[in-house]
Amino acid sequence: MNYKENKLKINNSLTGEKEVFNSILDGFVGLYVCGPTVYSDVHLGNCRTFISFDVIYRYLLHLGYKVRYVRNITDAGHLENDAEEGEDKIAKKARLEQLEPMEIVQRYTLDFHKVLDQFNNLPPNIEPTATGHIIEQIEMIMDIIENGFAYEANGSVYFDVEKYNESNNYGELSKRKIEDLVAGTRTLDGQEEKRSPLDFALWKNAKPEHIMKWPSPWGLGFPGWHLECSAMSTKYLGESFDIHGGGMDLKFPHHECEIAQGTAANGSKPVNYWMHANMLTLNGKKMSKSTGNTLLPEELFSGDNEVLGRAYHPIVVRFFMMQAHYASVLDFSAEALNSSEKGFLRLMEAMKILEEIKTSKKSSFDVEGLIMKFYNAMNDDFNTPILVAHLFDAAKYIQAVNLGKETISESDKKDLTFAMNEFVFDVLGLTLPSEEKGNNESLETVMELVLQMRQKARENKDWTTADAIRDKLNEAKIVVKDDKDGATWKVQ
RNA sequence: GGUCCUGUGGCCGAGUGGCUUAGGCAAUGGUCUGCAAAACCAUCUACAGCAGUUCGAAUCUGCUCGGGACCUCCA
Numbered sequence: 001m002n003y004k005e006n007k008l009k010i011n012n013s014l015t016g017e018k019e020v021f022n023s024i025l026d027g028f029v030g031l032y033v034c035g036p037t038v039y040s041d042v043h044l045g046n047c048r049t050f051i052s053f054d055v056i057y058r059y060l061l062h063l064g065y066k067v068r069y070v071r072n073i074t075d076a077g078h079l080e081n082d083a084e085e086g087e088d089k090i091a092k093k094a095r096l097e098q099l100e101p102m103e104i105v106q107r108y109t110l111d112f113h114k115v116l117d118q119f120n121n122l123p124p125n126i127e128p129t130a131t132g133h134i135i136e137q138i139e140m141i142m143d144i145i146e147n148g149f150a151y152e153a154n155g156s157v158y159f160d161v162e163k164y165n166e167s168n169n170y171g172e173l174s175k176r177k178i179e180d181l182v183a184g185t186r187t188l189d190g191q192e193e194k195r196s197p198l199d200f201a202l203w204k205n206a207k208p209e210h211i212m213k214w215p216s217p218w219g220l221g222f223p224g225w226h227l228e229c230s231a232m233s234t235k236y237l238g239e240s241f242d243i244h245g246g247g248m249d250l251k252f253p254h255h256e257c258e259i260a261q262g263t264a265a266n267g268s269k270p271v272n273y274w275m276h277a278n279m280l281t282l283n284g285k286k287m288s289k290s291t292g293n294t295l296l297p298e299e300l301f302s303g304d305n306e307v308l309g310r311a312y313h314p315i316v317v318r319f320f321m322m323q324a325h326y327a328s329v330l331d332f333s334a335e336a337l338n339s340s341e342k343g344f345l346r347l348m349e350a351m352k353i354l355e356e357i358k359t360s361k362k363s364s365f366d367v368e369g370l371i372m373k374f375y376n377a378m379n380d381d382f383n384t385p386i387l388v389a390h391l392f393d394a395a396k397y398i399q400a401v402n403l404g405k406e407t408i409s410e411s412d413k414k415d416l417t418f419a420m421n422e423f424v425f426d427v428l429g430l431t432l433p434s435e436e437k438g439n440n441e442s443l444e445t446v447m448e449l450v451l452q453m454r455q456k457a458r459e460n461k462d463w464t465t466a467d468a469i470r471d472k473l474n475e476a477k478i479v480v481k482d483d484k485d486g487a488t489w490k491v492q
Numbered sequence: 493g494g495u496c497c498u499g500u501g502g503c504c505g506a507g508u509g510g511c512u513u514a515g516g517c518a519a520u521g522g523u524c525u526g527c528a529a530a531a532c533c534a535u536c537u538a539c540a541g542c543a544g545u546u547c548g549a550a551u552c553u554g555c556u557c558g559g560g561a562c563c564u565c566c567a
């Protein structure tokens with residue numbers, strides 16, 4: 001399927017409209033997603049955003065685009081809170097634990113990669129770090145100063161929001177008015193350096209006790225909170241690129257500031273399509289490191305948590321997320337996860353049966369129309385829940401063919417198999433649940449023997465023995481199913 | 493306080509002017525089976541409240557009530 005034949009529509013946060021997607025360079029897409037701050041374990045809410053954009057990346061690839069997917073690692077430069085003005089998050093943690101800052105960064109970066117790999121996320125093409133792009137950030141600040149949109153004060157550099165707003169619209173993304181923002185500003189330390197409370201730091205002067213700092217034209221310091229994404233997206237995707245994504249909570253001020261920085265430095269709008277993934281909630285509230293309302297992936301996979309009480313496979317969690325649209329809030333609960341797990345297994349069962357079903361001369365079902373529905377769903381702003389609904393329609397049809405109630409032609413079977421594999425495995429990024437325990441040769445031999453014995457018992461109508469064997473196997477996580485041709489088994 | 497989003501059946505979750513029986517899970521009845529399991533068939537519960545616009549609204553508008561996000565690091 002070629003991207004040209006598809007009218008992919010994207011809900012653009014910048015305009016608030018669902019727009020037909022046109023890339024700047026035909027056939028190529030530049031995609032930037034704000035990555036994690038690697039100073040603590042990535043939690044499940046963080047994962048949702050990255051999984052959402054993984055599907056978006058995968059679908060763009062499926063449509064035939066050549067995508068450059070850039071996702072940063074924030075390993076420096078974020079303020080802790082107003083009480084500890086100017087202190088770098090990573091530096092703070094380092095002092096507490098008596099580790100080198102880069103030791104912390106390394107540890108949580110590895111953890112981040114491991115978790116996303118468990119969710120079967122594809123790696124981005126470039127994963128730049130903030131500390132690796134200090135020079136680019138300094139250069140960008142110099143451009144902004146030169147263009148008159150920033151000023152220096154005591155070794156720090158601030159973005160002049162009001163100046164910028166004279167010729168541009170600060171607040172266009174988050175739909176805020178500059179007057180309202182001024183009214184709602186809190187008093188922060190270091191504000192006396194700023195011309196306006198709305199101004200944000202591009203470069204912060206580092207105090208002597210500060211660990212992570214770099215030389216700059218304004219003295220020793222560290223880059224501001226929003227600058228790294230602007231510098232790195234510009235470097236790898238250009239001054240204007242196609243899609244910028246991130247979590248909804250980054251819309252303001254982070255992304256608003258990125259637009260301002262990019263425009264101030266380069267004179268052009270940095271991004272055509274802004275996309276925002278919504279929050280994953282727990283107990284109805286946003287998951288958040290600072291409030292402690294979180295669930296770690298490891299706790300979920302191991303079952304070692306109070307929220308759910310049992311373990312879930314990462315792919316089941318991924319499927320659960322696919323059943324909601326990326327732009328909607330999704331609440332996490334054991335009940336919802338259980339129902340997803342059952343549905344997921346049913347879908348996977350249909351995937352396996354599809355390979356084996358018999359074909360007929362004609363199909364009794366509009367297979368081509370069904371496949372078109374897969375595309376229509378994804379073309380409509382990556383509507384994965386609708387896609388999943390159609391995949392279940394396909395599963396129902398596959399089961400019906402298997403029972404002889406419906407028919408499928410050879411060529412339709414080929415098309416459906418191809419499409420199902422593409423959408424289930426390549427686009428949604430699902431995988432068949434692992435069955436490695438069942439692929440053991442000696443176990444196969446033993447099971448063959450056991451089932452033969454059970455079959456004899458059944459032929460003798462010795463139901464007690466037959467059922468006892470089945471129950472015992474069940475306890476050992478081996479499920480036996482009887483059908484017309486005998487019994488099948490699988491490891492749970 | 494300001495800005496914005498949201499309220500769908502037992503649960504999750506799409507849809508957005510007229511027929512979507514959305515879909516998944518659960519429940520009930522049935523087919524199949526020695527019994528199960530699986531699968532299939534059928535049934536069931538709905539659009540927060542009030543008012544308005546309209547031939548027609550769950551879908552648009554207003555108000556009320558509830559929930560959430562952002563305004564401070566946050567996916």
